[in-house]
Amino acid sequence: MEDGDGEEGAAKRTKLSAGDGGGGEDRLSALHDDLLVQILLRVGTSAAARTSVLSRRWRSLWCLLPELDFVSIADARAIRAALAYHGAPPLRLLLVSAVGATAGSVAEWLPLAARRLSGYLGLLNVVPKTRRDEDQEGAAAGEVLELPCFGSAANLALDLGFIAVALPRSGVFSRLTLLSLDNVRFHRPCDLGDAVSSPRSPFLKRLTIQNAHGLSNLSIHSESLLQIRLGGLKGLKQLNVVAPALSALYVISCFSDPLAMSQPVADISAPQLETLHWEDAFDPSSVRFGNMANLKCLGTHFYLAFGQEDFGHNGDCLRLLMPSTELNDLENEYLMEEMTMLPDIMFLGLTVLASGHAIGPSVFHVLRMSTSIRRLELATDIYSSNPQARAACSSSCTCDLPPNWRTEELKLTFLHEVEINNFRGTEHQIALVKQLFGWAAMLKDMTINFCHSITESTARKVCQMLLSFSRPEILMNFYIYQQTTSGFVCSKALMHRTKLVA
Amino acid sequence: MATGSGAAAAAADAEEKESGSRMITLTSNEGKAFVVTEASARQSATIRSMVDDGGCVDKGFPLPNVDSKTLARVIQYCDEHGNKEAHTVDERAALAKFDKDFIAELDADKAFLYDVTMAANYLHIQGLFALTTQCIADTIKGKTPEEIRTAFGIEYDLTAQDEEEIKEEDTHA
Known part of the structure; x- marks a missing residue:
């Protein structure tokens, strides 16, 4: 046994040999603390806590657990009691899930957790939607x-359920490598930037802030950060x-709040940046990206193909992709024509929200400006849970216009690899795949991942049809x-062929 | 090996080590010697590190904390897991069946189960330790305090003050 015994532990130690064979004697309680803690770890926190009423020997044993999982016990006092136990070891894991916890109830145990935690803290505070408005008043x-x-x-991964929080003004998070804050209301004045910057978080590698209120100015200066994800x-x-x-930097729906309509102001200096997702309002006059010579992946705001464009999303997308182009007023109903050029792209990822409409015209439009691509990844309707989205639109729908995508020549001579996700095998989707075979004369590899709701027999039929075009x-x-017992985790190769029989 | 007398001997030694055919002697605290394959002995991280550090393989390893009865049972587990393959589905199923029968037999004799648990902990036999501690944990899970006391022969010795504290905790739980 590698680690030393506590005084109490040494006293409890027994000789490691079979005694009289047990009988009615309580040999379990005579085991060393370390061993009993190992057993309680396998019992789970809530059942382990209940062993405290067995006898004096068991009264505080569970408080020695190095991992505590309060997923089913939300009572702040029980958490506090476990954390406060004198002589308990550093905590490698603390999980707390609560329903409707308040700032006051979390404050009962959080400072104790901060003292003992050496590993991971996960807090999930689930707040019923009706309570959120009340809480807003509570915060006020x-x-x-x-x-x-x-x-x-x-x-630290804290989903605070919109509790109002204030950050510590001093102190160093000297071992922190990951910080994630979700559903949080920052109490003004808030200097999150100071807390996560290098002097106070010298080893922070990944920072995620999602769905936050009260953060108007964020300034981060970090030597260690590798990934920043800011959303909402x-x-x-x-x-x-x-x-x-x-x-990697992800900025998603932070400046584009339709109610605020504020000008996005940003200054980003990240010379090693390889991945930038700016799915947000963009204006080159106020958003400045420094040298990004290593950028490999650029993600943009979504782009509406049809409609009376009011929201500015298309403009954000186009300004990011076509920085040197003067944009006219976007008034056309078929909005794809506003997109007149794209950067020189090698790997193109397109996520199309078609809701049952034709995707051919808009995909053709984008591909026509991306003829140097080597790989294409296409996902269809991945966010749509609407059953109507699965039904095809009516035959009189204008979505299949303009029709040039069916007749015009397109040479994607470098395209070797295509992957299509969430494939349903609709008429519109099959029509597009058929065209892709024609456009990509050098295609070597195509992967189709069917939508999980497609039955195996339907998938097989679609396979045969696609193979006939290939x-x-x-x-x-x-x-x-x-579907497996543990959810959609099992992906099965339905067919896998290298050579087709003519 | 540090004790090797020449390149050829070292090579032969390494080959033997590789094939796992070398035999190792473990001695209980009652002086009884058990000769096992190296593959079997390597189930114990404690012995594994002593062997790899060039320890006294020829002299064997005395285990002053483990009695003969317990050691025999521990070796039964190590032989099964060390000497048999677990590559195919069938082989893994056979091992799982062995574990199930092994622990069911131990569970019937709690004092012996604790001895094997302590030996597995002392010898750092991860799989065996997980098996025995899980077995004890399963007995605790889903039982009332009174049922747990009965299952393990735990004597109720809480004081009036303890009971008061428990009552206090319960009102908040």
């Missing part, structure tokens, strides 16, 4: 959770990032998702 009334400084924790920071007015090691030199891979 002044109940604010003072976040302690976690001096030795490695990972309502009311964000200015973002400054200086991060020499950063490789060429012998193309490796065709088909996958369907089969």
Whole structure:
């Protein structure tokens, strides 16, 4: 046994040999603390806590657990009691899930957790939707959770259920590598940037802030950060990032709040950046990206193909993709024509929300401007749970216009690999795949991942049809998702052929 | 090996080590010697590190904390897991069946189960330790305190003050 015994532990130690064979004697309680803790770890926190009423020997044993999982016990006092136990070891894991916890109830145990935690803290505070509005008033009334400084924790993932929080003004998060804050209301004035920047979080590698209120100005200066993900920071007015090691930045729906309609102001200096997802309002006059010579992946806001464009999303997308082009007023009903050029792309990923309409015209339009691509990844309707989206539109629908995509020549001579996700095998989708075979004369590999709701027999029929359009030199891979007891985790190769029989 | 007398001997030694055919002697605290394959002995991380550090393989390993009865049972587990393959589905199923029968037999004799648990902990035999501690944990899970006391022969010795505290905790739980 590698580690030393506590005084109490040594006293409890027994000789490691078979005694009289047990009988009515309580040999379990005579086991060493370490062993009993190992057993209680397998019992789980809530059942382990109930062993505290067995006898004096068992009274506080469960408090020695190095991992605590309060997923089914939400009582703040029980959490506090376990964390406060004198002589307990550092915590490698603390999971708390609560329903409707308030700033006051979390404050009962969070400072103790900060003192003991060496590993991971996961907090999930589920707030019923009706309670959120009340809480907003509660926050105004002044109940604010003072976040302690976690001096030795490695990972913090807090979903606060819109509790109002204040960040510690001083202290170093000296071992923190991952910080994730969800559904959080920052109490003003809030200097999140100071807390996550290098002087106070010297080893922070990944930062995620999602669905936050009260953060109007975020300024991060970090030598260590590799990934920053900001989503739904309502009311964000200015973002400054200086991060020499950063490789991925995601900014999603922070500036584009339709109610605020504020000008996005940002200054990003991240010379090692490889992935940038700016799915947000974009204006090159106020959003400045420094040198990004290593950028490999650029993600944009969605683009509406049809409609009276009011929301500015298309403009955000186009300004990011066509920085040198003067945009006219976007008035056409078929909005794809506003997109007149794209950067030189090698791998193109397109997610299309078609809702049953034709995808051929708009995909053709994008491909026509991306003739140097080597790989195409196409996902269809992945966000749509609407059953109507699965039905095809009526035959009189104008979505299949303009029709040039069926007749006009398109040479994608470098395109070797195509992957299509969430494939349903609708008429519109099959028509597009058929055209792709014609456009990509050098195609070597095509993978079709069927939508999980497609039955195996339907998938097989669609496979046969696609194989009839294919060429012998193309490796065709088909996958369907089969429901297993643990959810949609099992992907099964339905067919896998290298050479087709003519 | 540090004790090897020449390149050829070292090579032969390495080959033997590779094939797992070398035999190792484990001695209980009652002085009884058990000769096992190296593959079987390597189930124990404690012995594995001593062997790899070039320890006294020839002299064997005395285990002053383990009695003969317990050691025999522990070796039964190590032989099964060390000497048999677990590559195919059938082989893994056979091992799972062995574990199930092994632990069912131990569970019937709690004192012996604790001895094997302590030996598995001392010898760092991860699989065996997981098997025995899980078995004890399963007995605790889903039972009332009174049922747990009965199952393990735990004596109720809480004081009035303890009971008061428990009552206090219960009102908040």
